[in-house]
Amino acid sequence: MPSLVAIVVAHDSADALPACLAALAAEHVPAIVVDNASRDASVAIAEASGAEVLRNARNEGYGRANNIGVRAAAQATRILILNPDVVLAPGAADALLAAAKAYPEAGLFAPRLVEPDGRVFYQPRSLLSPYLPNHKGARGLPEGDACAPFLSGACLMMARDLFLALGGFDEEIFLFYEDDDLCRRIADTGRALVHVHAAEALHGRGRSSAPEPGRVFRTRWHQAWSRAYVSRKYGLPGPSPGMLAVNAPKAALAALTLRRPLIERYAGSAAGALAAMRGQTALAREGLVAGAVNPGSDR
Structure with missing residues (x-):
């Protein structure tokens, strides 16, 4: 039984998927790709990679599609939610799992997200953060593992049972702020949100879907x-x-x-x-x- 299963929501993501899925395979993390009615080769690429593919007849949005994927990962202990434009660095999955073992009372874990220009993405505040509010948004990058007010939905790991117990992502939201909302609900249970410094992931930022008019x-x-x-x-x-x-x-x-x-x-x-x-x-x-x-x- 896999302890960790990745959920990747795709929508016209053919350009980004190969690197994302190859990195997961290298980390020995099985993937479920939930396809939101892609019009490109996303499904074929996912199937060729060996991922399990769930096809939605229409674009269900980010949170709703992730909920579908998590429910399908019935044998997983933990789930890793990541965008198609996220590529795990070697050892990232093991580092996340090690952090979960080191901090058993925490609820959510995220890797150090590195953007294409080499900058580290770290959001020092959240609209919804009930603790570590940092109202002025002073940005100090962690130098090691750290509790955070927000962890980006680009790449998140948590216990599947906890995700389902909380109702998953809010399905009234089609796109944006579903990660802030999930972070808030986890924090409200008294669990910490942990930035895992040793786990690195490269984030293409905006490359998850092909550009289109409108x-x-x-x-x-x-x-x-x-x-x-x-x-x-x-x-x-x-x-x-x-x-x-x-x-x-x-x-x-x-x-x-x-x-x-x-x-x-x-x-x-x-x-x-x-x-x-x-x-x-x-x-x-x-x-x-x-x-x-x-x-x-x-x-």
Whole structure:
């Protein structure tokens, strides 16, 4: 019975998957690839690598697809959730498992994420952190294992039973802030979030899916909506009016420049904030539910 099984959610991830899956195989970590209706060779690549492949008929979003994968990993003791653009360095899986043994009361573990330019990704605060708040976001990189206020959903390891007991990722979220929400719920149980310094993973950052028209707008829409959703969930001030006030004028100005990336960026943020204020849901936008209104609008 494998002690650790990796869950990789793919959506048009053919360029990133080979390196990700090869690194997992080198670490002797079996993989389940949950394919979110890819239109490229993602499924064929995953199958050729020997991974178990679960095919979704439509894009279910990041959290929902991961939940499907974790439920399918019935024989795993621990699950490693990672993006297709994450490549484990040699020994990373063993280092994560060693940390879990060294810190048995902790709930979540993450490797040291190294970006393409060599910088280490470490987020020193989280909107939802109930402890280690670091409100000013002072950034001091850990020099060893450390408790953290947030661990990136790009690569996370935890006990499968705990993940399922907590309900997995919040399935109302299509994309973004599902990792902040999971970190908060784990911290609320009294368990620590541990940055494991000896475990290294290379993160392509943004290479999980192929670029496509409208992707920037969609991304910014979900960032704005999800921030409003989790803020409301935990009783924090609603950010949507401020986000709308800032981004709507910028979108109008960007339209004068005819620069599509800027237009999509600001218009997407404004539209996501407005949708949250009106009580619309992310799942309804993506056609995943029949309803279109969330009972708790962000006003």
